[in-house]
Amino acid sequence: MASHSTVPTALWKSLFLQHASKQEDPYMAVATVERDSQNGSSIPRVRYCGFRGFFGELKLHPSAEKQLRDENELNPLEFESDMLAFTTDTRMQKIEQFNEFDGAIEVVFWVKEVMTQWRLRGTAFVIGDDAKKSVEQTARAEIIKGLRKRPSQASTVSEWTWEKEITAYFANHSPVMRGSFKNPAPGRPLSEEPTDPNLKLGQKVTDLHDATARENFRVVVIRVHEVDRLDLTRPERASRWRTTLTDASDGVGQWEEVELWP
Numbered sequence: 001m002a003s004h005s006t007v008p009t010a011l012w013k014s015l016f017l018q019h020a021s022k023q024e025d026p027y028m029a030v031a032t033v034e035r036d037s038q039n040g041s042s043i044p045r046v047r048y049c050g051f052r053g054f055f056g057e058l059k060l061h062p063s064a065e066k067q068l069r070d071e072n073e074l075n076p077l078e079f080e081s082d083m084l085a086f087t088t089d090t091r092m093q094k095i096e097q098f099n100e101f102d103g104a105i106e107v108v109f110w111v112k113e114v115m116t117q118w119r120l121r122g123t124a125f126v127i128g129d130d131a132k133k134s135v136e137q138t139a140r141a142e143i144i145k146g147l148r149k150r151p152s153q154a155s156t157v158s159e160w161t162w163e164k165e166i167t168a169y170f171a172n173h174s175p176v177m178r179g180s181f182k183n184p185a186p187g188r189p190l191s192e193e194p195t196d197p198n199l200k201l202g203q204k205v206t207d208l209h210d211a212t213a214r215e216n217f218r219v220v221v222i223r224v225h226e227v228d229r230l231d232l233t234r235p236e237r238a239s240r241w242r243t244t245l246t247d248a249s250d251g252v253g254q255w256e257e258v259e260l261w262p
């Protein structure tokens, strides 16, 4: 794999992780832009998704780690990044919205434990499709620009693969959650019975390569370029910072932080 990122670790990452770890199960509101089919105008859409950590740094549940190890599918911990990950179903509307609006995305977390709001803006890249497809290859090539080799791994011969990494995200879901990728098409009327008999509610999937579930399963990776942190710890003197990545289109760039009037 060529041309990893040389962007230094994001200024905001360690504090963000410290805050996110206060939440037992962190969820984020995910905003996208949709094209209105009636008049072509752009309209906002927002929904909650589970935050799955930084891409390349997936923390596996013990049962997932065991299954991946037993099946010889465990990636070495070779990379780190400042890119947020979540999982989704390719049939959901956000996927089409990413396609139409160049991956435009903003996510927001409210961490009440530390009275801080984190808004992270960036570009979403979707992986998990057939590696031979050009859209998949383009997404992977963009994600590489945000992946850093871990220093201790700099000279090892790589056994890391995209397929193992995507499978790890799938493995990290419970069998019932994995089964949700074999639900009838999300967002379609209940009156539309699926023609494919594999699509049913409430299925449990143990096979990490279940063809129907994996056809729909995707990992979304967000290459962040702006972070807005609002700290409401002191109500009389709220604090706010904007941290921006300058010119990072090619994987190089610098983070710059400015304190703002709240």
Ligand SMILES: Cc1cc2nc3c(=O)[nH]c(=O)nc-3n(C[C@H](O)[C@H](O)[C@H](O)COP(=O)(O)O)c2cc1C
Binding pocket: 027, 045, 047, 048, 049, 050, 051, 086, 087, 088, 089, 092, 093, 094, 095, 186, 187
């Ligand atoms: C607590 C919670 C967690 C959720 N986690 C996810 C998730 O990780 N990924 C996802 O695609 N949808 C998740 N959903 C469902 C989404 O909110 C949304 O209904 C779905 O993604 C369809 O949205 P779309 O058609 O606009 O893409 C979650 C919903 C809730 C309430």
